[in-house]
Amino acid sequence: MAMKISFYLNEQPTSIDCDPMQSLLHTLRNDIHQTATKEGCGEGECGACSVLLNGRLVNACMLPVAQAEGAQVMTLEGLKQTTKGQLVINALLEAKGVQCGFCTPGMVLALYALLEVNPSPDEHTIRTAISGNLCRCTGYGMIVEAAKIAAKKGEGVW
Template sequence: MENKIKFILNGEEVEVLCSPVKRLLDVLRDDFNLSGAKEGCGKGECGACSVLIDGKLINSCLYPAQMAEGKEVLTIEGLKKSRIFEILSESFIDAGAVQCGFCTPGMIMASYALLRKNPNPTEEDIREGLSGNLCRCTGYNMIIEAVKMAAKRGEGLW
């Protein structure tokens, strides 16, 4: 039996019918054609499906869509509309932290969540903030440098 849920998606109120077992990742991709959050591991271990719910970073592959009722969901597509996205993406490019791009949306969402909480993170803070996100191509040193660069470039915006 499908239920109707309403939530704020990237700043707009939306409504969708979905079964109680449908994951938020599937609703975002199938019902709203938002492909930034990706299915990597399907177990909440890689971070490719990262989105923010009410400002908190979550793995959408583990999150039942019905739990989004009344909440605010921010995906990479929503973040892309902001100056903050420009700062983060330019920093990732300038630091050489993007190769295949599969993990990049999740890394950017994790970086944004971290910098909102801690706009001046230490390297240890960055490592901890990105700890649920895996990258198989770039290596983490360049990603850490990208977050440091973004923190400096976005000073006062976070």
């Protein structure tokens, strides 16, 4: 049975009539057409579907859309419009931390979420923060370097 779910998507009020138990990922991709959020494993293991829910990194494939009621949801589409989001994206490009690009939206959100709470993370902290996001192309070294670049260039911003 469809139900109206209202939340803020990328800081914009959004309402949609849908099955409240369908995943937030399905709602974002298929109903609202925010396609930067990817479906990888569908089991909350790969991080391709990562979004920020009230500032916290979550796997949208595991979250019923009803849990987004009244919440702030941020996807890559919204994050890339922000100064901090651009900082992370540019750092990934500078470090050559993007190859096939499938994991990139989730990685950007994971790095952003990390830097929001720890603007000067060490390598171990960075690797721990991205451990829920699988990348089959880069070997993670370049992504870790991107986090360090974003932290350095973002001094005083975070």
